[in-house]
Amino acid sequence: MDGLLSIGDFSRMTFLSVKTLRHYHEVGLLEPARIDDSSGYRYYRLDQVGTAQLIRRFRSLDLPVDQVRAVLTAPDDESRNRVIVAHLERMSTQLAETQARVESLQRLLTTPTQLSVSYRDEPAVTALAVVETVDAAEWVPWWLGAFTELHQALRASGLSRTGPDGAIFPTEAFTDERGELVAFVPIPAEAVPAVAGRVQVVTVPGARVAVTSYDGPLVDLDQAYSAVGAWVWEQARSSDGPVRERYLPTGDPDDLIAHVTEVCWPVA
Numbered sequence: 001m002d003g004l005l006s007i008g009d010f011s012r013m014t015f016l017s018v019k020t021l022r023h024y025h026e027v028g029l030l031e032p033a034r035i036d037d038s039s040g041y042r043y044y045r046l047d048q049v050g051t052a053q054l055i056r057r058f059r060s061l062d063l064p065v066d067q068v069r070a071v072l073t074a075p076d077d078e079s080r081n082r083v084i085v086a087h088l089e090r091m092s093t094q095l096a097e098t099q100a101r102v103e104s105l106q107r108l109l110t111t112p113t114q115l116s117v118s119y120r121d122e123p124a125v126t127a128l129a130v131v132e133t134v135d136a137a138e139w140v141p142w143w144l145g146a147f148t149e150l151h152q153a154l155r156a157s158g159l160s161r162t163g164p165d166g167a168i169f170p171t172e173a174f175t176d177e178r179g180e181l182v183a184f185v186p187i188p189a190e191a192v193p194a195v196a197g198r199v200q201v202v203t204v205p206g207a208r209v210a211v212t213s214y215d216g217p218l219v220d221l222d223q224a225y226s227a228v229g230a231w232v233w234e235q236a237r238s239s240d241g242p243v244r245e246r247y248l249p250t251g252d253p254d255d256l257i258a259h260v261t262e263v264c265w266p267v268a
Helices: 007-014 018-026 046-060 065-072 077-110 136-157 171-175 218-234
Strands: 042-044 118-122 125-135 165-169 178-186 200-204 207-214 243-249 259-266
Touching: 007 018, 007 042, 007 046, 018 042, 042 046, 046 065, 065 077, 077 218, 125 136, 136 165, 136 178, 171 178, 178 200, 207 218, 207 243, 218 259
Parallel strands: none
Antiparallel strands: 118 207, 125 178, 125 200, 165 178, 165 243, 207 259, 243 259
C-alpha cells in the first residue's frame, strides 16, 4: 500500500511486537505512517525502521518512555545527549549498587562478622547540629547534606571540633522507617557561635552505651548493629533510647566517606 510496510513486516524488521507497536502509538512514541480507516490496520514507512530500532535499544536500557520521547524530539544533539548521559550515569550507579549488594550477600554467607563490644559512658556535649524528620530511604543523601552543611558552619565559626562527628537515630526511624535524626559536630561548650540555615546549637545528652567499631562498606553496617544489639541482649541488659553513631576519621576530618563507624547502643 503506497510503498508502506505492513505492521507485520515492520514487526519482523524491528523485533518489536504488534502489541508493543500499538502501545508506542498510543503513548505518542512511534506514530504509524498511515492507519486504514476501515480496518484500523497500521502501516509504517521504511525510514521508520531505524527510529524503531533506536527506541528498542533505549527501552532495553530501561530508559523511560517520556525520556525516549525527549531524545527523539530533542532540538539538537546537545539536548539529546544530555538525556542519554544522565540515564547512563543512573544505570552506572545502579550497577555499582547491585554489585555491592551481591558482594555483601557473599560475605554474609561465607564470612561471619566478628566484632568486639564494650561499655562506655558518653558525656553530654555541646554541638552544632542539624535536626530533621527523615524517611529511611533518604538517610544517606540527608546525612551527606547535613554534614556538609555542618562542616561549612564549623569552618565559618573558626572553632575546632572537640570530638568526632556523630548522629542519633531514634527507634522509630527503624520501626516506622521515619524519624527525627540528629547529625552533630561537638564544639567547645564555652563558645557558642552564630548559626544560620538548618544548623543549630544543641546539647547532646550523655548516655551509657555499648560500643562496637565498624570499618567496611555501608551496605554491611547492619552487621555492626546486630552484633552490638545481640551482645547487649546476651548480657541481659535492658535497652532504651536512640542509637548513636560516631564517625572516627581515617584522614581529613572533612572527608565524609573515610571514617570508622562506632555504633553506640543505649543500655540502662
